[in-house]
Amino acid sequence: MKAIDIRNKYLKFFENHGHKVIPSSPLIPENDPSVLFTTAGMQPLVPYLLGEKHPEGKRLTDYQKCLRTNDIDEVGDNRHLTYFEMLGNWSLGDYFKEESIQMSYEFLTKELGIPSERISVTCFAGDEDCPRDEITASCWEKAGIPKERIYFYGKEDNWWIAGEEGPCGPDTEMFYDTGKPKCSENCEPSCDCGKYVEIWNNVFMEYYKKDGKYTKLEQRNVDTGLGLERMAMLLQGKQTPFDTELFSPVMEKLQSLAKNDDIASRRIVAEHLRASMMIICDGGRPSNLDRGYILRRLIRRMTRHLNKLQIDLNELPNLIDLNIDTLHEMYPELESHRQEIKDVIVTEKDKFMKTLNNGEREFNKVINKLKNQGINKIDGKTIFNLYETYGFPPEVTKDLATENGFEADLSKFDELFKEHQEKSRMGSDQKFKGGLAEQNEKTIAYHTATHLLNAALKKVIGENSHQRGSNITTERMRFDFNCDHKLTPEEKQKVEDLVNEWIKEDLPVTVETMKKEDALKSGAECMFIEKYPDEVTVYTIGDVSKELCGGPHVKHTGELGHFKIVKEEASSQGVRRIKAILE
Numbered sequence: 001m002k003a004i005d006i007r008n009k010y011l012k013f014f015e016n017h018g019h020k021v022i023p024s025s026p027l028i029p030e031n032d033p034s035v036l037f038t039t040a041g042m043q044p045l046v047p048y049l050l051g052e053k054h055p056e057g058k059r060l061t062d063y064q065k066c067l068r069t070n071d072i073d074e075v076g077d078n079r080h081l082t083y084f085e086m087l088g089n090w091s092l093g094d095y096f097k098e099e100s101i102q103m104s105y106e107f108l109t110k111e112l113g114i115p116s117e118r119i120s121v122t123c124f125a126g127d128e129d130c131p132r133d134e135i136t137a138s139c140w141e142k143a144g145i146p147k148e149r150i151y152f153y154g155k156e157d158n159w160w161i162a163g164e165e166g167p168c169g170p171d172t173e174m175f176y177d178t179g180k181p182k183c184s185e186n187c188e189p190s191c192d193c194g195k196y197v198e199i200w201n202n203v204f205m206e207y208y209k210k211d212g213k214y215t216k217l218e219q220r221n222v223d224t225g226l227g228l229e230r231m232a233m234l235l236q237g238k239q240t241p242f243d244t245e246l247f248s249p250v251m252e253k254l255q256s257l258a259k260n261d262d263i264a265s266r267r268i269v270a271e272h273l274r275a276s277m278m279i280i281c282d283g284g285r286p287s288n289l290d291r292g293y294i295l296r297r298l299i300r301r302m303t304r305h306l307n308k309l310q311i312d313l314n315e316l317p318n319l320i321d322l323n324i325d326t327l328h329e330m331y332p333e334l335e336s337h338r339q340e341i342k343d344v345i346v347t348e349k350d351k352f353m354k355t356l357n358n359g360e361r362e363f364n365k366v367i368n369k370l371k372n373q374g375i376n377k378i379d380g381k382t383i384f385n386l387y388e389t390y391g392f393p394p395e396v397t398k399d400l401a402t403e404n405g406f407e408a409d410l411s412k413f414d415e416l417f418k419e420h421q422e423k424s425r426m427g428s429d430q431k432f433k434g435g436l437a438e439q440n441e442k443t444i445a446y447h448t449a450t451h452l453l454n455a456a457l458k459k460v461i462g463e464n465s466h467q468r469g470s471n472i473t474t475e476r477m478r479f480d481f482n483c484d485h486k487l488t489p490e491e492k493q494k495v496e497d498l499v500n501e502w503i504k505e506d507l508p509v510t511v512e513t514m515k516k517e518d519a520l521k522s523g524a525e526c527m528f529i530e531k532y533p534d535e536v537t538v539y540t541i542g543d544v545s546k547e548l549c550g551g552p553h554v555k556h557t558g559e560l561g562h563f564k565i566v567k568e569e570a571s572s573q574g575v576r577r578i579k580a581i582l583e
Contacts, residue, residue, distance in 0.1 A: 001112070001232070001235045001236065002232070002245055003085075003228055003229065003232040003244065003245065003246055003330065004329050004330055006087075006112070006228060006231055006232055006235065007063050007085070007087060007228060007330075009107075009111050009112070010061070010063075010087045010107065010111075010226070011061055011062070011063065011087075013103075013106075013107050013111050014059075014061035014089045014103070015061065017059075017103055018059045019059040019060055019061040019089055019090075020056035020057055020059065020060055020061070020533065021061055021062060022056055022060050022061070022062045022533040023062065023532065023533060024062055024063055024064050024065050025038055025043075025044035025064065025065075026038070026065070026282040026283065027065050027066075027067050027083075027278060027279055027282040027284070028279070028282050028283050028284055028291065028469055029043060029044065036069065036290050036291040036294060037066070037067040037068070037069070037279075037291060037294070038064065038065065038066055038067065039066055039067065039068050040064070040066060040086060040088075040225060041062060041064035041066075041086045041087075041088030041090075041223075041225055042088070042090070042203075042223045042225075044064075044550070045060070045090060045092075045223075046439060047439065047550050047551050047552055048090075048092050048550075049090075049092065049167060049205065049221050049223065050167065050439055051093075051218075051219050052550075052551055052552060054092060055513045055533060055535035055536055055537050056533045056534070056535050057092075058091065058092045058093055058094040059089075059090070059091060059092075059094055059095075060089065060090045060092070061087075061088065061089040061090070062087075062088060063085055063086070063087050063088075063228070064085065064086045064087075064088060065083070065085060065278060065282070065331075066083070066084055066085065066086050067082055067083050067084075067275060067278070067279065068082060068084075069082060069294050072294075072297065072298070072301070075267065075268055075271050075272065076264035076265070076267050076268045077264070077267075078239065078240040078242075079240060079241070081229060081241060081271055081275075082271060082272070082275045082298065083271070083274055083275035083278050083279075084227055084228065084229050085227075085228040085229065085330075086225045086226065086227060086228070087225070087226040087227075087228055088223070088224050088225050088226070089103070089222075089224050090221065090222060090223055090224070091221060091222035092219070092221055093219040093220065093221065095222065096204065096206075096220050096222060097135055097136050097139050097204055097222075098135075098139045098142075100202050100204075100222045100224070101136065101139040101140055101143055101172065101202070102139070102142075102143055104174065104200060104202060104224070105119075105140075105143040105144060105145070108174065108199075108200070109144070112231075112235060114176065114235075116144050116145070117177075118176055118177045118179075119145060119149070119174060119175070119176065119177070120145075120149040120150075120151065120174075120175045120177060120188075120189050120196060121140050121145055121149065121150055121151070121172055121173065121174050121175065121189075122150075122151045122152070122153050122157065122158055122172065122173045122175070122189050122190075123136045123137045123140075123150060123151070123152050123153075123158060123170070123172050124136070124152070124153070124154075124155075124158040124159060124170030124171070124172075125152035125153055125154050125158070126152075127154060127155065129214050130170065130207065130214060132152065133152075133158075133170045133172075133204075136170065136172045136204070137150050137152070140172070151188055151189055151190070153190060157173075157190060158170055158171050158172070158173065159171065160201075160203040160205075160223075161209055164209070165209055165210050165211075166208065166209065167205045167207070167208055167217060167221070168205065168207050168208070168209050168214075169203060169204045169205045169206045169207050170203075170204055170206075171201055171202060171203040171204065172201075172202050172204075173189070173198050173200070173201045173202075174198070174199050174200040174201075174202075175189040175196040175197060175198050175199065176196070176197045176198075176199045176234050177195065177196060178194065178195055178196070178197060178234070179195075180193070180194055180195040181195070182195060183195065197230065197234060198230075199226060199227070199230060199231055199234065200224065200225070200226045201224065201225050201226075202222060202223075202224045203222070203223040203224070204220070204221075204222060205217065205220065205221040205222070205223060206220045229241040229244065229246060232244045232245075232246065240267075242266075242267050242270060242271075245326070246274075246326070246327070246330075247267075247270050247271075247274075249322055249325075249326045250269075250270045250273070250274075250319060250322055250323055250326065251266055251267070251270050253319065253322055254266045254269055254270065254309065254311065254319075257309070257311045257312070257315055258309040258310060258311055259309070259310035259311070260308065260309055260310040261309065262305075262308065262309060265305040265308045265309050266305075266309065268301060268302065268305045269302050269305050269306055269309070269319075272298040272299070272301055272302035273302055273319060273320070273323055273345075274323060274327070275298055276295060276298045276299050276302065276341075276345060277320065277323060277324070277334060277341050277345075278331070278334075279291070279294075279295050279298075280295070280337065280340065280341045280344050280345070281331070281333055281334055281337045281340075281341065283468060283469070285344060285571075285572035285573055285575065286299060286344065286348045286572065287570075287571060287572040289571065289577075290471075292571065292572050295348075296348060299345055299348045299349065299352070300348070300352045300355070300391060303349045303352050303353070304352075304356075304393050304396075307356075308395070313349060313353070316342075316345060316346055316349060317342050317346065320338070320341055320342050320345065321338070324338055324341075352391070355390060355391045355392075356391075356392070356396070358390055359386060359390035359391065359392030359396075360392075360396075360400070362386060362389075362390055362392070363386060363392065363397060363400055366378065366382055366386070367401070367404055367406060370406070376405065376406050376407060377406060377407040377408075377409060378397065378401050378406055378407070378408045378409065379409050379412060380409045380410065380411060380412020380413035380414070380415065380416060381412060381413075381416065383397050383398075383408060383409070383410065383412075383413040384412075384413050384416040384417060384420075387413075387417075388420070394408075394410060394413055394417075398410065439552070440474065442474040442582075443472050443473070443474055444552050444553060444554060445554055445559060445560050445561070445582055446472040446473075446476070446477040446582060447472060447551075447552070447553060448509060448541070448553040448554045448557070448560060449477055449499070449560055449563060449580070449582060450467070450470050450472070450477060450479055451539065451541055451545045451547055451549070451553075452498075452499045452502050452503070452541065452544065452545060452557065452560075452563070453477075453479050453495070453499055453563075453578065453580065454466075454467050454479070454481070454525070454545065454547070455498075455502075455541075455544050455545040456494075456495045456496075456498040456499050456502075457481055457483075457495060459498060460491050460494045460495050460498070461481075461483055461487075461491065464482075465481050465482060465483060466481065466482055466525070467479065467480070467481055468480040468481055468482055468571075468575050475581070476566070476579060476580065476581050477579070477580050477581070477582075478577060478578070478579050478580075479577065479578045479579075479580070480571045480575050480576070480577050481575070481576055481577075481578070482574055482575055482576075483574070483575070483576040484574060486568070486570070486576070487568050487576065492565050492568055495565065495578075496563060496564065496565050499563040500562060500563050502541070502542070502544050502557055503557045503558060503560045503561070503562070503563060504558070505542065505557065505558075506556050506557055506558030507541050507542030507544060507556065507557045508541075508542060508555070508556055509539060509540070509541050509553050509554055509555055509556060509557065510539070510540050511537055511538065511539050511540075511551065511553070512537070512538055512540075513535055513536070513537055513538075514535070514536065514538060515534060515535065515536075516532055516533070516534055516535070516536050516548075519536050519538050519548055522538070522546065523546055524538045524546045524547055524548050525546065525547050525548070526547060526548035526549070532548055536548050537549065537550065537551060539551065539553055541557060542557075560582055561582045561583055562582065562583040563580060563581075563582060563583075564580060564581050564582075564583055565578055565579070565580045566579050566580060566581055567579040
């Protein structure tokens with residue numbers, strides 16, 4: 001079964017069970033401080049999981065484009081991806097465990113045709129905070145899973161929360177038995193030998209954690225996620241996602257072009273090319289900051305492995321065309337961004353080739369110095385410095401060292417690189433720390449302030465100024481907007497004065513629900529119109545601002561305090577960034 005067929009079956013199934021199909025949100029999240037990219041289907045729905053009313057009702061389903069960055073360096077093996085698609089369905093205070101489990105079981109066995117005997121499930125084992133989830137286990141038994149294939153694990157495996165505070169609850173995970181023999185007598189879903197593959201996760205949000213204590217929520221939610229690439233791989237009997245129709249045309253083309261074939265390098269090129277294309281399509285651009293740096297890193301790693309495969313880099317536009325043709329049914333939006341994607345990737349590739357050339361010059365300085373000292377070994381710290389400072393790949397350093405009669409101590413490099421990875425992961429974890437818990441009075445105030453800033457920029461710079469992204473924490477707001485010049489001190493002051501004038505006027509902030517086309521006709525502005533469902537919420541601030549937005553917001557602008565711009569800088573080509581605080 002092709003991936004597009006799985007997706008369509010999923011959406012149709014839940015639509016038939018009373019769910020409204022909502023569009024995928026873009027990869028670049030709007031007003032979400034927790035992550036650089038959209039990492040899960042629940043992320044754009046945070047306000048509604050917290051109790052705000054969704055314009056499409058209490059039962060929702062969608063496919064969500066996701067990108068996770070923690071394991072970029074693991075891509076190349078048989079399973080890791082940065083970009084992937086998550087299928088999800090949600091109950092916002094409607095059905096709970098029994099109906100959720102019944103629907104999941106029915107979809108897996110009847111719609112996808114997975115034999116019941118190949119499905120095992122896990123439930124929360126209980127602890128001093130919350131009881132053992134016997135209700136979920138009994139629901140699975142009632143659905144058709146026998147006791148011997150129902151397992152209980154602790155919070156590490158079967159509990160979900162974003163950050164240290166916020167809505168949370170036990171989850172139940174579904175596993176597909178690949179048919180491989182057990183690795184031991186104790187082999188079960190928690191084992192990572194490959195016999196059991198997790199395919200779906202249903203989270204039952206019924207608690208709120210604060211200060212280490214758990215209380216019951218008034219609104220109980222269900223949040224589920226099913227990985228499309230993994231499911232396609234399993235249903236097609238493939239060994240890896242790269243063997244499915246999503247990747248195989250590009251993988252085969254790379255093999256035919258390679259003069260030095262390497263399966264890991266081909267996977268890296270195929271995966272990073274797809275991920276880069278999806279980010280660019282949703283408005284991302286390479287830079288040295290945040291998500292722009294991730295995109296730059298993906299393109300550069302892809303370029304490096306094209307070099308390793310000894311593939312002519314002039315083939316990149318053709319590979320992009322092939323990828324768009326392969327994925328056009330899944331993501332028709334790629335077609336309208338075809339030339340833009342090519343321009344961004346080729347430009348970044350050209351810049352990186354200069355980086356490689358600069359790195360080689362630095363390498364030559366290193367070995368000349370070592371020769372003068374009578375040393376014929378490049379230490380790991382030097383190899384890591386070449387990598388961290390110049391982006392010079394360690395395998396290139398090793399190859400050049402061998403050509404020059406030097407040894408390369410990669411063991412120390414590996415140690416330093418692992419430390420580097422751990423710091424990156426900690427940074428990513430810190431980004432995610434907060435999540436649902438970050439919806440507080442301060443972030444809500446900053447969220448409202450972005451609307452005023454957007455309106456002020458339109459008056460000072462011009463109506464063609466539009467929001468390109470934002471990031472909010474409890475300490476500050478960051479706002480990206482398209483602009484072809486650095487703001488002058490006078491322009492910044494005018495923007496700041498306008499926002500503060502509107503705050504002083506204590507303008508009312510009102511919300512209404514309407515049809516999307518009616519909202520646009522009324523003059524409401526939004527980013528990524530395609531991400532919104534047919535019914536939308538529109539927030540109006542006096543006669544100053546009118547935008548489609550998920551909320552939440554303050555009731556009057558006078559609640560915001562004093563607005564101050566602390567920095568204005570470049571974000572990426574044609575995009576400027578303002579950092580501001582509310583005092």
